[in-house]
Amino acid sequence: MTEFLDIAEGRFTESWHVFRYMRSLARLSKPLVAAAQGKAVGIGATMLLHCDVVILAEDAKLSTPFVNLALSPEAGSSALLTALVGHQLAFAMFALGRMLDATDAARVGLATEVVPLAGLHDRAKEVADKLATLPLGSLMTSKGLIRDKEATIARIEHEERLFMGRLKSAEALEAFRAFQEKRPPKF
Numbered sequence: 001m002t003e004f005l006d007i008a009e010g011r012f013t014e015s016w017h018v019f020r021y022m023r024s025l026a027r028l029s030k031p032l033v034a035a036a037q038g039k040a041v042g043i044g045a046t047m048l049l050h051c052d053v054v055i056l057a058e059d060a061k062l063s064t065p066f067v068n069l070a071l072s073p074e075a076g077s078s079a080l081l082t083a084l085v086g087h088q089l090a091f092a093m094f095a096l097g098r099m100l101d102a103t104d105a106a107r108v109g110l111a112t113e114v115v116p117l118a119g120l121h122d123r124a125k126e127v128a129d130k131l132a133t134l135p136l137g138s139l140m141t142s143k144g145l146i147r148d149k150e151a152t153i154a155r156i157e158h159e160e161r162l163f164m165g166r167l168k169s170a171e172a173l174e175a176f177r178a179f180q181e182k183r184p185p186k187f
Contacts, residue, residue: 005176022075025050026152029140035124049080056102057117065097070171076156084109
């Protein structure tokens with residue numbers, strides 16, 4: 001939130017590396033396995049949309065409360081999340097800040113499976129090891145057919161422009177200041 005406020009107030013003018021990172025994830029041809037626990041908020045949740053296998057610990061909670069912060073979806077999430085869960089749930093997550101627990105995330109297709117926290121990393125390694133035994137060319141071809149990489153990158157770039165515009169808006173500035181001051185924003 002401090003970095004958001006710095007951008008909104010014009011104190012941060014460097015290239016924001018998180019956008020480059022998200023484009024890199026979208027360009028990956030090899031399978032990507034994620035293991036997540038605890039709260040995954042904003043980019044922590046939307047980066048999971050770029051993974052081919054998502055294993056969540058039972059304590060995981062996913063949230064994308066962009067509108068509450070006067071922002072807009074990022075990382076291609078407006079297309080990727082909507083494709084997975086449908087318009088109404090995606091809108092509720094983006095606009096109303098609806099949080100999904102691990103079980104609900106798996107039920108709606110945001111996760112491959114849910115495991116006890118103690119076994120999270122072992123299960124992710126097991127899946128990654130299994131993928132490593134499969135024919136790489138076939139895996140990469142299959143992944144390329146499942147996800148349109150160029151369309152995803154184009155969506156990420158479009159969302160980045162909109163997100164940066166929202167980040168510099170008066171509404172966002174008020175949201176960030178209110179967050180830091182622990183008060184409700186006045187839009």
